[in-house]
Amino acid sequence: MPESWLTSIDSYCERLGPGFWAEPLNALTNGAFLAAALYALVLWRRAGARDWPALWLIAVTFVVGIGSFLFHTFANRWSLLADVLPIAVFIYSYFLIAMRRYLRLGLVVSVLVTMLFAAFNMSFDRLWFTVFPGVTLNGSVGYIPAAFALLTVGGLCLLGNERGPGRALMMAAGAFALSLVFRSMDSAVCSSLPAGTHFLWHVLNAVVLAVLMRAAIVHSSRKRPVHVPG
Template sequence: MDWMRAIDGYCERVGPEYWSEPVNAITNAAFVIAAIVMWLRVQRSEARAELGLARLLCGVLALIGLGSYLFHTHATLWSAVADTTPIALYVLLYIYVANRAYWGMPWYWAIGATTLFFPFAYMTLPLFERLPVLGVSAGYLPVPTLIALYAVALRQRLPEVARGLAICVGILMVSLTMRSVDIPICGVLPLGTHFLWHILNAIMLGGMIEVYRRHVQAQQG
């Protein structure tokens, strides 16, 4: 496997140079800012002793920014792995958090339920690949689908959590749209729209941590 193989998949990139995607690279700071903001909110929470997993999510959120920065500067296969690995870790960690905090599962059941995301993604991916426009982001679409299912399922049990998750789904769908139309509208907007995927995703991922923080805070109250 050629780990140094160049990858050019974004409108803004016009060459192999390190700063060929300056806006896509710099906007990854949004993830780090969101991580810092949420870290401070968690630390100031009265329930901070119960929010160890929230702090872990904040750390992974910062790593998402770093990994994406590496990808949009180096644009190689190894940096693509650095980009996607923290995202996958965040998704799996939050599913575990949701199973523990929102459904009250013991840790072993929560881990088992988290692993079900893999067959869920595998089964739904072919359907998402057929979608117009959003099909290019099919690999990400199982995530908002699962969050939406959790929101619906929790609407009676935890209405505030369900509302927060639903809002995050809305933000994520707009974010995925910006990711998906980056190449199609490149001729009209040479900068592309991928940078909006970074900004909106940072807001959404930080928001998911906030939903969890508020839930734990309410439980403690």
Template structure:
């Protein structure tokens, strides 16, 4: 595989230039802003600051991909997202469900077979395309919300809100290439903005639980 090969997978990109996706590139600042806010919010709360640091890495990785548009930058884009997902699952298992660190880790590892089983099903949904890889995540968040609805209703409500925002975010991501003819800017930038809101909100849900109980 040629790691420096160019990747052109977004409506806004019309060439190989660094600023060929200016809106997609600049909207990654939303991740950075959310990460800085979460870092300040999480003073003295280690799990929150860990998530804030990962959120910052998401912004940097996505920024690299939407400017350099190479395969290695694509890896830098998706790896921090995966790390965030796995970290949040672990923290949810440990703090929301009250599991030991061992069982929290086991529950986190189960994300991989869960994703392997559900991504092909979402891939069959017309129009979802490459966004099928993200679709299992809001479903999983909703599942946690349902499981916690009686014991931790405020957490459950917060998780459900986060899942709803992510569903909308994935919708904009999936629509991107399909609207090029009538809207050359595309809709991928909304994926960045809504994702930044959603990831920041998910950190807020955890912070409220850890600090306010």
């Protein structure tokens, strides 16, 4: 592995040195993603264990937890990719599923809309810093389009009488917005809160993914929602 991939990254209050366990809260709270994946797996099995797109989301959520754990322990360039890539995969996968399952668009249209969202997402940083130069939000800017997507698709669901998915997406949007606040304020509270607030980003995001996966399982592509207890 090239030496540049081993370059250390120190982005959060909790890390005060290069050690593997230098971010114990940030590392261990990734267990919340594994718990969310297990919760969704139980729901998936109760719903018949045949919803393969939902199973894909569950698998990606598990990988999100592992990748984030790697980043908050090794804290270098290769582990950063292990952290951010699974998150991106979940975002685009869920967006595509939402187009098909909640808005009931055709496959080709759903893929095209997802590609447009991806293009907007990848260009958002440049747009943001053009309007708000120097406002980095502690590296959280890149997640703002995902929050917009939750609100927009949730609103469209409610307008289209898809009440269940709409409420779930709005609930997820609220929790995600709060998690973004905690992620953005981490570096600003170091002096008063040495552990920082990034670990709350993990916990709240696990809740967000659990809510989204449950919605995907309950409101499958079949005409009637699946009844899943819990």
